[in-house]
Each structure stands twice: as structure tokens, then as C-alpha cells.
Amino acid sequence: xxxxxxxxxxxxxxxxxxxxxLGDHDLAEDLAQEAFVRLLDKPLRAPDAWLYVVAGNLARxxxxxxxxxxxxxxxxxxxxxxxxxxxxxxxxxxxxxxAEEAALVRDTxxxxxxxxxxxxxxxxxxxxYREIAAAIGVAPTSIGPLLARAQQRFIRALxxxxxxxxxxxRASG
Amino acid sequence: xxxxxxxxxxxxxxxxxxxxxxALVLRAHLLRxxxxxxxxxxxxxxxxxxxxxxxxxxxxxxxxSAWERLVVRSGGRAATARPIVRRWTPVAAVALAAAxxxxxxxRGASWPGARADPLxxxxxxxxxxxxxxxxxxxxxxxxxxxxxxxxLLTLSSVGEKVTVVIVYEDVDRSGxxxxxxxxxxxxxxxxxxxxxxxxx
Numbered sequence: 001x002x003x004x005x006x007x008x009x010x011x012x013x014x015x016x017x018x019x020x021x022l023g024d025h026d027l028a029e030d031l032a033q034e035a036f037v038r039l040l041d042k043p044l045r046a047p048d049a050w051l052y053v054v055a056g057n058l059a060r061x062x063x064x065x066x067x068x069x070x071x072x073x074x075x076x077x078x079x080x081x082x083x084x085x086x087x088x089x090x091x092x093x094x095x096x097x098x099a100e101e102a103a104l105v106r107d108t109x110x111x112x113x114x115x116x117x118x119x120x121x122x123x124x125x126x127x128x129y130r131e132i133a134a135a136i137g138v139a140p141t142s143i144g145p146l147l148a149r150a151q152q153r154f155i156r157a158l159x160x161x162x163x164x165x166x167x168x169x170r171a172s173g
Numbered sequence: 174x175x176x177x178x179x180x181x182x183x184x185x186x187x188x189x190x191x192x193x194x195x196a197l198v199l200r201a202h203l204l205r206x207x208x209x210x211x212x213x214x215x216x217x218x219x220x221x222x223x224x225x226x227x228x229x230x231x232x233x234x235x236x237x238s239a240w241e242r243l244v245v246r247s248g249g250r251a252a253t254a255r256p257i258v259r260r261w262t263p264v265a266a267v268a269l270a271a272a273x274x275x276x277x278x279x280r281g282a283s284w285p286g287a288r289a290d291p292l293x294x295x296x297x298x299x300x301x302x303x304x305x306x307x308x309x310x311x312x313x314x315x316x317x318x319x320x321x322x323x324x325l326l327t328l329s330s331v332g333e334k335v336t337v338v339i340v341y342e343d344v345d346r347s348g349x350x351x352x353x354x355x356x357x358x359x360x361x362x363x364x365x366x367x368x369x370x371x372x373x
Contacts, residue, residue, distance in 0.1 A: 003254050004240065012234040019232070029234075033243050040250050045320060102230040109227075124227035129190040130312055130348055134321055140312065140348060144190065145181025148216065151223045158226075 007036060010048060013125040014055050020106040020117065021059040031058040048127045049135030052118050060114075108158045116150035123147055177209050178202065183216050192309040192349035194295070295326065295350060311348050315340050316357050323357065326350050 011032055018028035035054045039047055109117045115136060122132050133140040178186070178199050185191045186199050203210050244251045295307065311324030328337035342355040 003251055007240055007243065007251075008236050011236055011239055012231050015234055016231045025232075029239065033239070033246055036243055036251065037247050040247055040254050101226075102232065105226050105230045120223060120227060123188070124224045124231075128346065128348070129185065129188065130321070130346065140190075141185075142181075144183075144185030144188070145179065147188075148180040148184040151184075151219050154223055155219060 003036070003040070006039075006047065006051075010051055010125060011036070013121055014051060016106070017052065017109075017118070017121045018055055018059050020109045021056070021114070022062060023110070027062060031055060031062060034058055046131045046134065048125075049122055049131040052122050052127070053135045056114060056118055104158070104161065108154060108161055111157050111161075112150065112153055115146070116153055119143070119147050119150045120154060177206065180212070180216065183209075183213050184220065187213070187217050187220055190348055192311065193351065194307045194309060194349075295328075309349050311350070312343050316342065318342075322346070324350055324354070 014032040014035060015025070015028045018031050019025050022028055022031075032055060035051050035058060038054055039051065044050055109120065112120075118136070119132065129140045129143040133143050138146070182191070182195075182199065186196055189196075191199065203213055240251075247254075306329045308327045308329070309324060310326075312321050313323060313325070314321050315323035315325055322343050324339075324341050324343050326337070326339040326341065327335055329335045338358075338360045339350065339356060340358040341350055342357060343349070344354050345351060
């Protein structure tokens, strides 16, 4: 696979993953680009998962240097978005992706341990167990259990955030 | 199988990431075990929900303009570069020769070439799971090629008697021994006495 095809396949997901870690779309794009530049310096046979690992490291460095936290939005505004996503307007197309839904998913991912978030995004991006395993330094047979636990944590976190949002909406209403 | 599969193994089955032989065993178990079938259904629903949420909330990015920025940022290198596929190194040849030599010392019917059809042996083992145990450990760097793309497949019979050892390169990256993979080494003792030395 050449770099262009690799870029088209993974760049949007990388940006999205980094946006979730950093809360800053422009910075996410910048770091996703940097990950690809580093790939040019170190061509690999199976770079898919490697890109996520490098992107995660870049995000960690960026947070450290800028004093950022992964959760960039205030709890209050996050709850408002959660409440809006939990109680869609009548007639709203449930299948349609909304900005609120995207923010809810992104914020929920940001609450997870970094490895869990990376695993879920890589899996959704169709990166193989073998590549994920090689990138994060575990045996391929460990990916199934890790992924299953990450999915459970994600669902639990999503549920608790939605519940919190509903409670806050009731309290303020 | 006597034991119920763990969640992680069910997950790997759903993701088609289990070796074929193990996947067959699990599928057979699911046919007989309603509780595990329910667990597999729940795991499938959870995975589908998570994947759907992640995929549909991925923002639309203007890949063309982003690509142009990358080309500029990389000084033009992105437009011409391709990921390098590392080649089999001389070190691998030495490692393979050493492995073959060691295997010869163990008196097995060593083979890179003929004598036995490894796929036929595997199929036979899959057809008779009660009489043999097939283990497919993939993937690591067994051939010294500096890539974790090799599998080690063993066939054992009752009494911890290892009768077949296959080192293969997982060409199709399926994570298991399949048609089209390159066989680097085979040692078979189908009718002889398996080796059981104490290391001194």
C-alpha cells in the first residue's frame, strides 16, 4: 500500500482519535500529519497500528507541554450535550450523526484509559489484531480479551454519562 | 470442548481473528451451548454498537487538501514514498539452517520439500479432534526475518507426544496456517516414536 492510500484510509480516524485525546481539531490535524511525516522517515511493512501509537505519543507530549487535559470541555457543557443526545427532539432521525452524538462519543473515549481508546479506534478502523498487538507490545491472543474489556468500559462510560446528563437536565428543568 | 470460551476468545471469533482450527472448535461449542450462544450474541451486539458509533461519528476530513499539506510539509517526499517491505535477511538463512540442523539431531523425518503434505496433516487433525491436538501459534519471528509473520504449528497425540512441527510464513496475514502460506520447515513423526529427551 502506498502512502497516499494509507493516508486516505487512516487520516480521518487518526484526526478523530487525536481530537478525542486533545479536544482541539487543528492540533489533532497537525499531529496526524506529523505521524505521517515520521512514517516517511521510518517506512514499515505494517504501519497501520504504528501510526496510532505514534499519534498517541505525540498527543501525550502535546498535553504535557501545553498543560492540557484530555477532557477539554467543562463538565457542565458536556452534560448539556449528553442530555441533548439522550433526549433527541421528536422526529429527529436517530440514524443521523449529530454534532452532539460525536461530542458524546469523543468525550466518552477520552474518559477511557489511552490503550482502551486506541484499541477501539484501531478496531473500528479495521486494523488487524496482529498489527495492533505488534504496535502495543502484547501477544495477538491478548487483543481479544483487551478489546472485549475496552468495549464493555466504553458502553458503561457512555451509559453513565447519558444518565448523568439526564439527571442534570431534570435538575435544571 | 469442556470449558466455556472466555469473553476475549469470543471477541476474537467474532472478529475472525482466531486460527481456523480453534474457530471450528468454538463454533461447534456454540451450537451445543445455549448460554455461550447468548454470550456471543451479546458480545456481537456490543461490538456492533461500539463500531457503529465510532465509525459514524468520525468527522469528515478533506483528505485531498490534507494530503496536499502533507506533501508540502514533507518537502515532497510523501508524493513519491512507499512503505518499504523489508526483505528476508541473511541472518534468517543462518537461523533457519541452525533450526534444520537441530531438528535433524532429534531424529525426526525433517523436511523442507516433500514427504508430507502439511495441509493434509492439518486437515486430518481437524477432522479427528479427539485423537490429536492442533496448536497454531501465530505470529512471531521464527525464521529470523525480523518480522513477526511466522507461525509455529504443532500436532500432538495423547501423552504429550509431539508428532508434527511446522514453521510457516503467514503470507496472507490471516493469523493462521492457510493455503498459500509459505512452509519454511516441517518435521513429521507420524508413525515413529516421538522424541522425549531430558535437556542436560
